[in-house]
Amino acid sequence: MIPAAFDYVRADSAEAAIGLVAEHGDEAKLLAGGMSLIPLMKLRLATPAVIVDIGRVRDLSYVRDAGDHLAIGALTRHRDLETSDVLARDCGVLRAVAAQVGDNQVRHRGTIGGSVAHGDPASDLPAALVALDATFVVRGPGGERTVAATDFFRGFLETALGPDELLCEIRVPKSGPNGYAYEKFNRRAQDWAIVGALAARVGGTTRVALVNMGPVPLRAAAVEEALAAGGSVPDAAALAAEGTEPPHDLNASPEYREHLARVLVRRALEAL
Amino acid sequence: MTVNGTAHDHDVEPRTLLVQYLREACGLTGTKVGCDTSSCGACTVLVDGESVKSCTMFAAQADGASVTTIEGLADGDRWHPVQQAFHEHHGLQCGYCTAGMVMAAVSLLDEVPEPTERDVRLGLEGNLCRCTGYHNIVKAVLAAAETMRAAR
Numbered sequence A: 001m002i003p004a005a006f007d008y009v010r011a012d013s014a015e016a017a018i019g020l021v022a023e024h025g026d027e028a029k030l031l032a033g034g035m036s037l038i039p040l041m042k043l044r045l046a047t048p049a050v051i052v053d054i055g056r057v058r059d060l061s062y063v064r065d066a067g068d069h070l071a072i073g074a075l076t077r078h079r080d081l082e083t084s085d086v087l088a089r090d091c092g093v094l095r096a097v098a099a100q101v102g103d104n105q106v107r108h109r110g111t112i113g114g115s116v117a118h119g120d121p122a123s124d125l126p127a128a129l130v131a132l133d134a135t136f137v138v139r140g141p142g143g144e145r146t147v148a149a150t151d152f153f154r155g156f157l158e159t160a161l162g163p164d165e166l167l168c169e170i171r172v173p174k175s176g177p178n179g180y181a182y183e184k185f186n187r188r189a190q191d192w193a194i195v196g197a198l199a200a201r202v203g204g205t206t207r208v209a210l211v212n213m214g215p216v217p218l219r220a221a222a223v224e225e226a227l228a229a230g231g232s233v234p235d236a237a238a239l240a241a242e243g244t245e246p247p248h249d250l251n252a253s254p255e256y257r258e259h260l261a262r263v264l265v266r267r268a269l270e271a272l
Numbered sequence B: 001m002t003v004n005g006t007a008h009d010h011d012v013e014p015r016t017l018l019v020q021y022l023r024e025a026c027g028l029t030g031t032k033v034g035c036d037t038s039s040c041g042a043c044t045v046l047v048d049g050e051s052v053k054s055c056t057m058f059a060a061q062a063d064g065a066s067v068t069t070i071e072g073l074a075d076g077d078r079w080h081p082v083q084q085a086f087h088e089h090h091g092l093q094c095g096y097c098t099a100g101m102v103m104a105a106v107s108l109l110d111e112v113p114e115p116t117e118r119d120v121r122l123g124l125e126g127n128l129c130r131c132t133g134y135h136n137i138v139k140a141v142l143a144a145a146e147t148m149r150a151a152r
Ligand SMILES: Cc1cc2nc3c(=O)[nH]c(=O)nc-3n(C[C@H](O)[C@H](O)[C@H](O)COP(=O)(O)OP(=O)(O)OC[C@H]3O[C@@H](n4cnc5c(N)ncnc54)[C@H](O)[C@@H]3O)c2cc1C
Pocket: A029, A030, A031, A032, A033, A034, A035, A036, A037, A038, A039, A074, A075, A100, A101, A102, A103, A106, A109, A110, A111, A112, A113, A114, A115, A116, A117, A118, A122, A123, A124, A125, A161, A165, A166, A167, A168, A190, A191, A192, A193, B038, B039, B056
């Protein structure tokens, strides 16, 4: 399958990328690892007239200790996350979740920024970032702003990013090397989660997030509240499907997904 | 870009996929297209030493990179240990997945030189084989790891 024709320009810095997107307007699309965009272009579900390749903006690829939090460049590849010593020490959960994304070939190319900007509720990293209450640093022609992960995801493949904005950095709190469990349910090893459940201890609280249980990555608020009030794991996990809107697709019905959410949340909490 | 150690220089349309470039511009047809939807791994090649699905990358993204295909693995008429092990352990039947499988295995052994069986199975999750049931592929990769370890 061959994508529709487009013009290709390469940006070598964040500023250049923002400038090129501003110059080409709505016609332009940023290309990071291409692991979501290229399949869409091959199916001609995306037909951008101009591709701005940011894959080589090396100064947006890093995992840094920034004192009270970690700063992760948007162009950091899944592979770099799953092998990061900084994450192993201060945010084991993100490292482990990154290792669950797709397969080795996908992780060699795909980036955390691409996962976030794509806004697919079936993706693993966005749910982890919602659980961690991450903050996203976004730059556009008008300057820089920060958006909380919980405000960022707006709908299926819809985010708070403007068409002329570049996601530059992801900030996460330090949550230590351990204290998490991720239950990803799929049928083929390399695939997206049919449903995923993440439990993580962050600063004395237990966070629970759900993958593919609605148009955006979700926090299982009812479960978290039940746990905070001293409820048992089985009782709390029984509330996992509350407030969700699971999709219906080839893999599963909404009812089956609700069942999976309860089972996977219980397993994740038991493994914590 | 450099392909198997040889410099290649072509003007291509931006939408040219790396796999098309390798097969059609460079004439290296060892790399196969299986699914064309990023799932099967038959098109796996190494870009700067790391496995990628060449059906899901534009040739322009690999501009300036060093690409290795199945044709570039052997050292003269001496096969790469992974190729040798696939031969000895019968890690293929129809052979369609093999080029991609071997390239993915080479990248995996570079990252995890002493893998367990589980490491191999997980490390090859991006490569599908319709024939072998994977058993002999896993055996071959573990054997290759052993040969390469002994040679170090
Ligand atoms: C076979 C396969 C299996 C996969 N399995 C999984 C899985 O199990 N779990 C999972 O979570 N994901 C999975 N993925 C998707 C993968 O995680 C992608 O890497 C990721 O979704 C996109 O990252 P990318 O860098 O490749 O982005 P691209 O595809 O390059 O871009 C995706 C979108 O984000 C935009 N974008 C990218 N970077 C930025 C930025 N810095 N600022 C603003 N906009 C930006 C692009 O314009 C585009 O719209 C899979 C992909 C494949 C091909």
